[in-house]
Amino acid sequence: MGKRYFCDYCDRSFQDNLHNRKKHLNGVQHLRAKRVWYDLFRDAAAILQEEQTKKPCRKFLQTGQCDFGSNCRFSHMTEQDLEKLSAQVQGEQRSKELRQEGADVPPGTIEDWLEKRAKRLSAAQSNSALPEKPVPFQYPPGWPPVQDLPPSLQAPPPGGWPVPPNLQWG
Numbered sequence: 001m002g003k004r005y006f007c008d009y010c011d012r013s014f015q016d017n018l019h020n021r022k023k024h025l026n027g028v029q030h031l032r033a034k035r036v037w038y039d040l041f042r043d044a045a046a047i048l049q050e051e052q053t054k055k056p057c058r059k060f061l062q063t064g065q066c067d068f069g070s071n072c073r074f075s076h077m078t079e080q081d082l083e084k085l086s087a088q089v090q091g092e093q094r095s096k097e098l099r100q101e102g103a104d105v106p107p108g109t110i111e112d113w114l115e116k117r118a119k120r121l122s123a124a125q126s127n128s129a130l131p132e133k134p135v136p137f138q139y140p141p142g143w144p145p146v147q148d149l150p151p152s153l154q155a156p157p158p159g160g161w162p163v164p165p166n167l168q169w170g
Helices: 018-025 028-039 044-053 058-063 079-101 110-129
Strands: 004-007 012-015
Touching: 004 018, 012 018, 044 079
Parallel strands: none
Antiparallel strands: 004 012
16 A cells, blocks of 8 residues: 555645655645644734734624635734734733833732732631631541551640640750
């Protein structure tokens, strides 16, 4: 049967010879699949620039779908999508500038931080309203009975360990 060539971009295989490989690598289907793969790794600025130069796809805006899909030469992004993408590009540029200046850039946005902070504060307030009950000590499951444990693994007595009066450490 001979060797077979498998194309990862197209997810198909064929007999490996010079003619077949050249024909496949220069084919429209392979070039589109390859472009789709590399488009997954483009940065937001390049996507925004490309989408702003395209005219909107009428069919996509009217029906919500387009027969050409990702191969359509018109833009499938709404005004809101373009605004979100533009905000993302601006955020990436700001963080890049801060990194070049040497400032520490915390992950996430200020909105994320404020949301987490509000949740923490509300949880702390709700916990402070309830009287805290001490959690009783429990040995991990699977441990031997308390009598068989060495003293270092036994729970301390309720009042703590008694301290002899003449005890000196060190």
